[in-house]
Amino acid sequence: GNSVTQMEGPVTLSEEAFLTINCTYTATGYPSLFWYVQYPGEGLQLLLKATKADDKGSNKGFEATYRKETTSFHLEKGSVQVSDSAVYFCALSDLGPGVQGAQKLVFGQGTRLTINP
Amino acid sequence: DAGVTQSPTHLIKTRGQQVTLRCSPKSGHDTVSWYQQALGQGPQFIFQYYEEEERQRGNFPDRFSGHQFPNYSSELNVNALLLGDSALYLCASRLQGYNEQFFGPGTRLTVL
Numbered sequence: 001g002n003s004v005t006q007m008e009g010p011v012t013l014s015e016e017a018f019l020t021i022n023c024t025y026t027a028t029g030y031p032s033l034f035w036y037v038q039y040p041g042e043g044l045q046l047l048l049k050a051t052k053a054d055d056k057g058s059n060k061g062f063e064a065t066y067r068k069e070t071t072s073f074h075l076e077k078g079s080v081q082v083s084d085s086a087v088y089f090c091a092l093s094d095l096g097p098g099v100q101g102a103q104k105l106v107f108g109q110g111t112r113l114t115i116n117p
Numbered sequence: 118d119a120g121v122t123q124s125p126t127h128l129i130k131t132r133g134q135q136v137t138l139r140c141s142p143k144s145g146h147d148t149v150s151w152y153q154q155a156l157g158q159g160p161q162f163i164f165q166y167y168e169e170e171e172r173q174r175g176n177f178p179d180r181f182s183g184h185q186f187p188n189y190s191s192e193l194n195v196n197a198l199l200l201g202d203s204a205l206y207l208c209a210s211r212l213q214g215y216n217e218q219f220f221g222p223g224t225r226l227t228v229l
Contacts, residue, residue: 043220043221046219104162
């Protein structure tokens with residue numbers, strides 16, 4: 001079945017450092033790809049998405065490019081802030097067998113990011 | 118515009134009991150999915166409801182059941198609770214035909 005693999009955490013950086021969180025996926029067909037962020041004690045918030053190969057999703061200084069040839073969707077940010085400390089999840093949208101529109105999200109295990117001032 | 122809401126926020130049960138969790142989707146959304154997030158893990162898909170029917174189900178036992186009401190709100194029921202059912206239960210909603218899902222804050226279930 002479809003799956004998502006994220007780089008192992010936790011990741012600790014200093015403020016203003018460059019961030020990369022690796023994400024690779026295994027899928028049949030052409031799934032949409034997502035990055036979600038989860039702050040302590042909260043649910044998931046959509047950070048960015050890409051729906052087809054070579055699309056670049058971006059939001060709040062974060063970017064990720066849908067690379068079909070390497071089956072990757074790495075998250076990057078040029079200069080992180082303390083407020084970026086959270087858990088980041090890479091996910092793909094899996095259409096599922098038989099039923100049009102019955103999409104589910106398949107998540108990676110998450111990467112905990114801590115930014116020190 | 119209200120987002121996805123869930124109740125209760127926290128819940129403590131004992132093994133063997135039954136629990137019902139509730140979700141109201143974002144305004145205008147008609148499709149509701151439930152996910153289980155164990156501590157330190159990514160969310161796992163339980164099932165999805167559309168037009169008051171279960172459309173797809175993940176790898177969860179029949180102890181997990183659900184319902185969707187005509188106003189699109191949904192319930193997740195878990196029978197015969199096990200210690201391993203302790204997790205954050207997340208509800209997500211979307212509009213049919215669109216793949217962007219919006220998540221609620223979750224219900225933290227603790228089974229003792």
